[in-house]
Amino acid sequence: MKRLFTYLFYASLIFLGIYLYKADYLSIPKIISGQYLGISIALLFTGFFVQYFNWRNVLRIFNLHVSLPDTIRSVSLTIFMKYIPGKVMVMLGRAAYISSRYNASLEYTSTASVFSQIIALWVGFLLGSIVLFNPEISISWQIISFIIFLGLSIALIFPGLLKIVFNLFFRILKRRVEYPRLRHRDMLAALPPFIITWLCWGFGFYFLTLSMVDLEIPFTFGFAFPLAGALAIVSLFAPGGLGIREGLLVSSMLIYDIPLGDATTIALASRLWFLLGESAFFGLGLLLQFLENKKPEISKEHIRD
Numbered sequence: 001m002k003r004l005f006t007y008l009f010y011a012s013l014i015f016l017g018i019y020l021y022k023a024d025y026l027s028i029p030k031i032i033s034g035q036y037l038g039i040s041i042a043l044l045f046t047g048f049f050v051q052y053f054n055w056r057n058v059l060r061i062f063n064l065h066v067s068l069p070d071t072i073r074s075v076s077l078t079i080f081m082k083y084i085p086g087k088v089m090v091m092l093g094r095a096a097y098i099s100s101r102y103n104a105s106l107e108y109t110s111t112a113s114v115f116s117q118i119i120a121l122w123v124g125f126l127l128g129s130i131v132l133f134n135p136e137i138s139i140s141w142q143i144i145s146f147i148i149f150l151g152l153s154i155a156l157i158f159p160g161l162l163k164i165v166f167n168l169f170f171r172i173l174k175r176r177v178e179y180p181r182l183r184h185r186d187m188l189a190a191l192p193p194f195i196i197t198w199l200c201w202g203f204g205f206y207f208l209t210l211s212m213v214d215l216e217i218p219f220t221f222g223f224a225f226p227l228a229g230a231l232a233i234v235s236l237f238a239p240g241g242l243g244i245r246e247g248l249l250v251s252s253m254l255i256y257d258i259p260l261g262d263a264t265t266i267a268l269a270s271r272l273w274f275l276l277g278e279s280a281f282f283g284l285g286l287l288l289q290f291l292e293n294k295k296p297e298i299s300k301e302h303i304r305d
Contacts (some may be wrong), residue, residue, distance in 0.1 A: 004106075007095040008089055014078040029212060029269040036211035037175070040204045041260065044277040047200030051075060052192050054093065057190040058116040063178050064104055069288055074098050076285025079278050091117055108178055111166055118155055118162075119187070121230050123194040125149040128227020130220055134255055141248075148234060156187060198226040201274075208273055209253070213262050224252035225270075246271060 022100045031037050056071040066074075078093030095109035102109075125145055131137070132145050155162045159182035166179060199222075206222035228248035246267040253263035 005093060005100060008081055008084070008093045008096065009077060012078070012082075012084055012089070012093070028272075029265055031211050032068040032214060033211045036207045040211060040273065041276070042206035043200045043207065044273065045280065047197045048277050048281045050149055050197045050200065053193040054120065054190075054197060054229065055116055057193060058119070059098065059109075061182065061186045061190060062100065062108070062112040062115075064109070064112065064181075066098060066102065069292070070098070070101055073285050073288050073292070074101075076264060076281045077289060079282050079285070098197045107170055107176075111179065114166075115162070115182075116153050117233075118152055119120030119190060120197075121233060122149065122152040123154060124198055124226040124230030125152065127195070127198050127223050128230060130223040131227050131252055131255075137251070137255070141251075142232070145231065147290075148230075158186075159187070198229075201229070202226050205249075205270055205273075208270060209258070209266050212266050212269065213258060215258060217256055217258070221252075221256050224249060228252065232258065 009068045016146075052068065052071050052075055055075055056066060056068065059066050059071070074094040074097040078090055078097065081090040081093040082122045084090075091113040092110060095113040096106060098104065098112075125132075125148060128145070129149070132142060155165075163179045163182075166281045170176065202222040202225040203219075205225040206217070206219065209217060209221070231248055232245035249267040249270060250260070250263045253266065254260065258266070
């Protein structure tokens with residue numbers, strides 16, 4: 001399992017470098033307000049930090065009691081795996097890390113990872129609907145978003161159906177997976193950190209925009225980021241949402257009368273902005289892994305109810 005995680009780890013760095021080189025996302029934009037930029041970065045980092053609790057809470061729903069350092073490492077060290085084409089590797093990566101550290105099968109931790117992603121997407125579409133139902137948004141995007149949101153809602157409201165889907169999937173692979181009983185109260189309790197994460201990123205993007213243009217923009221503009229981010233995640237063939245998220249953000253900014261040139265610059269800058277957060281927390285994961293490797297090898301009982 002450690003070997004699988006190692007392969008995914010290095011592959012993610014390779015694909016990240018390739019796509020950043022090809023797309024030229026690393027140009028530095030002009031900033032007119034350092035104060036707003038500072039607020040946006042603070043919100044960005046807060047969103048990433050809360051993301052650890054998203055994953056940890058879902059693992060607890062699956063009866064896996066994981067330490068906070070292991071949670072941080074599993075998320076931070078796999079943060080660039082979303083740039084591997086197909087995007088499923090980021091879910092597999094954190095699942096592989098937890099599986100290698102705790103007494104749980106990869107199938108079981110992967111199921112927890114997929115479930116966590118379902119909640120994240122559902123919250124992203126829910127918050128983004130504030131922008132989505134603007135009449136100037138393309139009807140095709142509205143229909144696509146509604147269908148995806150409906151499917152995610154069914155999966156969360158009727159977890160028994162989700163269990164059947166997972167069982168069928170692993171039966172095709174000729175593998176058996178133990179699936180916990182998901183209670184609605186547990187899922188509701190897991191929602192707040194996901195909401196906080198998207199709100200931090202959304203309003204972080206709002207202040208990033210204010211740091212680059214001198215315009216009056218309503219606060220609801222911040223909900224464009226959760227929508228664009230969620231739609232980018234479900235676009236399977238764009239690594240990390242490269243291009244997809246930026247295009248959707250440009251379309252959203254045009255609704256708020258932001259000139260096309262400025263909108264394009266801001267959308268591209270948002271990739272660099274988000275990459276800053278990813279890099280910072282990737283570095284945190286590396287630091288914690290280094291400190292962990294410096295410890296003497298101690299056998300421990302891994303907890304699983």
